[in-house]
Amino acid sequence: MLMYLATSTRPDLAFTLGQLSRFVAKPSAKHVGAVKRVFRYLAGTLDYGIPYARKQDEVDEVVLEGYSDSDWANDPEQRKSTTGFVFSLAGGAIAWMSRRQSIIALSTAEAEYVAACEASMEAMAESNILQEILPMHSVKLKIGIDNQADHVMATNPTYSRRTRHVELRWHFVREQVQKGVIELHKVPGEENPADAFTKALDKKRLEGLLKMWVFGMPSDRRSSFEVEAIFEEGVLECILKFKPWIRLAQADALDKESWDGAHVR
Template identity: 40%
Template sequence: MQSPRTTHLEAAKRILRYVKGTIGYGLLYKKSNSLTLSGFTDADWTGDANDRHSTSGYCFSTGSAVVSWCSKKQEIVALSSTEAEYVAATMAAQECVWLERLIEDMLQEVDYAVEIRCDNESAVKLASNPVFHARTKHIEVRYHFIREKVLNEEIKLTGVQTKAQVADIFTKALVKPKFQNLRSALGVVDGRFALRGSIKN
């Protein structure tokens, strides 16, 4: 940062207070017979007030907790919320392909279309439509990577309600109750209370 302000110091202190208060939290992985990969993707359209870039977020899980997640500012200025969500979905698709190869190398073949949930219906329809429209011709070609994966049935991009969008936690600041709910949905628990089995065991 070239010119730090008091607001930046306050934000840093707030982050440190949160880390101190949640030092015992972590991901809890429970034993499961199913290793089905699935994910969520989301974007905060023009969330940065300085350069109007959007923030992409995604996460993937294979059971009780997430195994991969990301929060990253997009390289372009999206002209619509659909474009921002579409770019975020492409980032998620790239990670999905890598995770599929990792699972196949270590465990088992991924012989199903991995479901990625997105809360923007227009982005979902755009990914499954092979026809380029005038309103989307400005989107860079490399962001149509997800379209190819959807058409090849390697990825299944489906809609989800915004209130159930787990990746929302990676794109913007949230009110405390929603943040806590999404944190739990990621599989993050307080280690002090995450007992394994019953008291008898």
């Protein structure tokens, strides 16, 4: 149940459950206690959800905006890093991930580079879906990263002694940037929402990042179960088709003439 929530409607659980899932085979009392804390957190945040909305102006371009981040070698056993990324569309998060990387990164820049590549692959997959559902719209992909060395590696094909060992597959992100398929830009670390998918955060920091995702919180809504939203033509249908976990508060939400609001959870 918890993993379903983490992958479907509660991105704020992704990092915690990603860490706990490593001990499913042989959990200790400490791990059981951590799971109980997750349930207590859920009990206090039942009204959290993901609202989707759009700007009033009609546009021909759909912008899929994402952020990627990574820690460095924080796995105490294997010394591998954790990739985290999140993508938003129509004002809310639609895809996110927190998972251990498959290699041991030799530097922070390399770990961030691997994370950017994995985020790029997810962006391409989401773009393919959008282009199939919305053939009349162009799709723009934007990914924000907070590491300067990572940005240089992804935008500059020059090899250096410190990066020439990086496996070929991780240069996928560089190729997409050079082709103009993905726009990679630098963001301050404190303004990177993907930070919540790579490390444990205190309450204030976590809630601040949740608001960056336009993650529905009680203080952000008229009530616990309603939020005003007007969806771009086709975007809502796209989300509903590929995210079956979404539940709308109003049965006639797809009827735009009679629909005055819905809360997506």
